[in-house]
Amino acid sequence: xxxxDGLAVxxxxxxxxADLVLGLLExxxxxxxxxxxxxxxxxxxxxxxxxxxxxxxxxLAEALALVQAHSEDLDAAQS
Numbered sequence: 132x133x134x135x136d137g138l139a140v141x142x143x144x145x146x147x148x149a150d151l152v153l154g155l156l157e158x159x160x161x162x163x164x165x166x167x168x169x170x171x172x173x174x175x176x177x178x179x180x181x182x183x184x185x186x187x188x189x190x191l192a193e194a195l196a197l198v199q200a201h202s203e204d205l206d207a208a209q210s
Contacts, residue, residue, distance in 0.1 A: 141191065152184045152201070155201055156197060165184050166182060166183045
């Protein structure tokens, strides 16, 4: 794997938010990974730790666009 094929963080937030972003990306056919998956069970306080979601750099632009669009939709729904 080259640097161009490495991973890039597209989101970092709570466990619940990270799971939502992960599902959104996977529904779009983008392989994504959530870090700190074991934090909640190990520390009992892992829900407070940030949970980064990463994708392959080749999918970065598409993933960021999806996360941004989803974020804007949530903001509009809350107002």
